[in-house]
Amino acid sequence: MRILITGAHGLLGQKLALIYGQETEHEILLTDLAPQTFFRNPRFDYHQLDITRLGDVKSLLSQYQPDLIINTAAVTDVDGCEEDRLNAWRLNVDGVKNLLIPARRIPGCRLVQLSSDYVFDGTKPPYDEQSRPHPVSYYGKSKLAAENALLASAVDGLIVRTQVLYGTGFEVRMNFVAWVLSQLERGQPFRVVTDQKGNPTMADDLAFAILKLVERNCRGVYHVSGPESIDRFSFARKIAVIFEFDPALIGPTTSREIGQFANRPPDSTFITLKVESECDYHLSDVEQGLVRLRQQYKEGSAHTDLLKDSRFQ
Numbered sequence: 001m002r003i004l005i006t007g008a009h010g011l012l013g014q015k016l017a018l019i020y021g022q023e024t025e026h027e028i029l030l031t032d033l034a035p036q037t038f039f040r041n042p043r044f045d046y047h048q049l050d051i052t053r054l055g056d057v058k059s060l061l062s063q064y065q066p067d068l069i070i071n072t073a074a075v076t077d078v079d080g081c082e083e084d085r086l087n088a089w090r091l092n093v094d095g096v097k098n099l100l101i102p103a104r105r106i107p108g109c110r111l112v113q114l115s116s117d118y119v120f121d122g123t124k125p126p127y128d129e130q131s132r133p134h135p136v137s138y139y140g141k142s143k144l145a146a147e148n149a150l151l152a153s154a155v156d157g158l159i160v161r162t163q164v165l166y167g168t169g170f171e172v173r174m175n176f177v178a179w180v181l182s183q184l185e186r187g188q189p190f191r192v193v194t195d196q197k198g199n200p201t202m203a204d205d206l207a208f209a210i211l212k213l214v215e216r217n218c219r220g221v222y223h224v225s226g227p228e229s230i231d232r233f234s235f236a237r238k239i240a241v242i243f244e245f246d247p248a249l250i251g252p253t254t255s256r257e258i259g260q261f262a263n264r265p266p267d268s269t270f271i272t273l274k275v276e277s278e279c280d281y282h283l284s285d286v287e288q289g290l291v292r293l294r295q296q297y298k299e300g301s302a303h304t305d306l307l308k309d310s311r312f313q
């Protein structure tokens with residue numbers, strides 16, 4: 001297969017590159033906004049691509065003729081999407097349409113689109129793939145609109161909804177676990193909300209699950225997350241315990257108290273039976289994921305240091 005990955009320098013994009021590089025012999029074209037890549041694996045080709053530029057997307061796709069596109073590029077800053085709605089729509093919705101337009105003309109080309117638990121309002125958990133979406137934030141609306149664009153298109157689509165993604169990577173955006181660790185390292189008390197609950201998902205596991213879903217030719221919507229649902233406060237305390245910090249540094253608060261700009265679903269717990277049964281794959285639970293992450297930090301040291309990791313070379 002010829003596989004094109006967008007947003008390949010992001011957290012999930014990096015994990016997909018590593019997994020596809022290790023586990024398959026497919027041809028891989030990584031793309032992102034940067035003019036050059038930090039990946040040094042000679043098996044990877046790299047091309048600069050801004051998916052909001054239809055002309056560039058058309059020309060790269062018609063030249064490369066991918067069998068599979070995995071679109072991880074997105075604005076993932078939920079409050080940022082609320083503040084700059086035009087930008088959120090341009091990337092999260094129009095960007096997907098820009099991929100679909102040329103993909104339609106490539107025989108057999110499939111698209112994997114990453115989506116989110118934020119398509120739900122979080123008032124009637126747990127959610128399976130049949131549950132009715134009702135986003136309460138602009139980010140959630142944009143992700144749902146992208147899903148609908150894919151489902152309404154003539155392109156074979158796989159929609160992977162995930163949540164509370166964490167992991168290490170080279171210069172990746174702050175995720176919840178990395179933020180908690182950075183706070184704990186400062187040694188000052190801080191507060192975490194008790195009224196937002198969901199299934200933490202290790203990015204490495206998500207990448208592997210995507211590989212399995214693709215291998216099995218799965219189509220339609222899949223909920224892919226860790227199996228365990230936990231509120232953010234309890235999750236933060238588990239992070240502290242596993243990384244050997246003092247959990248008492250973390251105090252409870254509420255979403256109302258911290259006044260986040262965008263609304264969040266209070267409980268978007270997923271039912272993940274579909275992916276587990278169809279792919280015979282179980283993602284790490286909270287403790288397993290955090291223990292593996294701690295090991296990765298030890299081996300590769302800090303996130304900024306991953307270029308020294310032999311997997312990139």
Ligand SMILES: NC(=O)c1ccc[n+]([C@@H]2O[C@H](COP(=O)([O-])OP(=O)(O)OC[C@H]3O[C@@H](n4cnc5c(N)ncnc54)[C@H](OP(=O)(O)O)[C@@H]3O)[C@@H](O)[C@H]2O)c1
Nearest residue numbers: 007009010011012050051073074114115116162163164165
């Ligand atoms: N993170 C979560 O908790 C979470 C939860 C549910 C669903 N998801 C979904 O999972 C997917 C992957 O998330 P992630 O956390 O890996 O995201 P991420 O780390 O923010 O990676 C996104 C990548 O896309 C790049 N990008 C930005 N604008 C672009 C453009 N116009 N054209 C091409 N690439 C562009 C970014 O580059 P720059 O860094 O230079 O901007 C970045 O490398 C997203 O679709 C997200 O909505 C994430």
